[in-house]
Amino acid sequence: MSPNDVFDALILILLITCALAIARMKDLAAAVILFSVYSFALCLLWVHRGAPDVAMTEAAVGAGITAVLFFYTLARTGRREK
């Protein structure tokens, strides 16, 4: 197993952990923040896969703008899931 594989495997584990945490989370604001973390991990993986274009877009869209849009919605609908 090369260091590259270890790196890949760690990121994949981080991704799955984040996704599971998002699924369990009752606090929607925390879920959105976790989704940002998830997006950043994904974009790390994509730089590693030789896709810098995609990684840049994902960093700006997934981690930045999506979170802002979600937060503005949460400000009006309440942050707790019933």
Next chain:
Amino acid sequence: MRNALALLIVIVLAGLMMAGVSQLPPPGSPDGAVHRHVAAHYIDGGTEAGGAPNLVTAVLLNYRALDTYGEVVVIFAALVAVLAVGLSGHSRGPRRQPDELPVSPVVDRIIRLLAPFIALFALFMILEGHVLPGGGFQGGVVLGALLILLSLVLGPRRIRRMLPTPALFWTRAIAPLVFALTAIAGLALAGWLFALPEPAWLRELILVGLELAIGIGAALALVGFYLSLEADHHD
């Protein structure tokens, strides 16, 4: 009960997908389906046929320009739908207004300091997108993020004043318009839609124009999404 049923469905589906995925060649092997057909041709074609050294841009703006046109139209349609469905001028749900926290002077100063650099970087990504990683969408997204950041710090009203409505009306549609123009120009000059005409400088000019249009369109779409979600005093 319903959750258990959903879990069962998901597990069955995941099992089927696992079975399908295990038939694929392992990721990274050069004989995957993705690498064998047109991709090899695109890479061999190089800068001459593709029009841009960044092959992603070449695929987006030259080989698959029609697809990109469709996508640009999708984004524009989403923007129109958001603006139409948005709560502007309607009875709004009570917004849980946090008592106004004035912007910290530190944050305000730093954002003002950094904003020109971010804008420069976004422009660089758009204009150099056919050579280096980057391009219309990436740069446009960064530009949109910058505008959103500014409106978080300076207040949405300032941003609205920066983007006056009559100008916005046409600028929002710039990406589909420029794409349609390019398609027709290609048809007239070289015989097929989105053809890039011969002299190299003209090609590059067209590519940069397309990138700029995509970038501005994407940035304005993002700002439009943001403003209509944020809207308390939409005009």
Next chain:
Amino acid sequence: MSELLLTTFAAVLIAAGCLFFLAGTIGLLRLPDFYCRLHATTKCDAVGAVLILLGVALIAGADTQTVRIVALIALIAISSPTAGHALARAGWHAGHRPWTREENDEPE
């Protein structure tokens, strides 16, 4: 000889940066309240990342890459403390009060 010296120095810088990140992460997991955790993580962001980038810049040598790395260091040095400040301010406004030993004997 100087090559070796340079590489060693770069390695030391990168290792120090990683140490900062480790400390910051442990702090994030172990410290009792929002402000302490922020205190730990902001430092690892600012100092750790800058140290690692300095090491990388040393290895890259006099190159166009180095200019970009220096610009990156400047941006991180400016923006990371600002983000920490904004977070702490927002936390205070949202009603988090600093943890003190007298009020809560048991850290969570």
Next chain:
Amino acid sequence: MTEGLAHLDYIAVVILFAIGLYVVLTKQNLIKKIIGLNIMETAVFGLIVTSGMVDGGSPPLLGQGLEPPYASPIAHALVLTGIVVALSVTALALVLILRVKAECGSIELDELLEPDE
């Protein structure tokens, strides 16, 4: 990659997709459903980018001194368009949710589906 781990990426992607689908199916909160939808989308993007990768490949940039083999540019272009469209979909869904909240006063699906007396 070593033999047993060869399909690790694909397996992870399938797991992510399944988690997203589970969130979409079971959660009653509409915003949570949208987050689940986003996870599903990113899982699909992950699948496409991963299948476009070549071992030891470099980003598909000509004239930058990068050596072939290059990763497949088609996969990257597809995902690029996909990300931006996904964002548009998310924004539209969020605006619709705000509208539902304004009209019906709730964004929990089970409360919305209860027949009014």
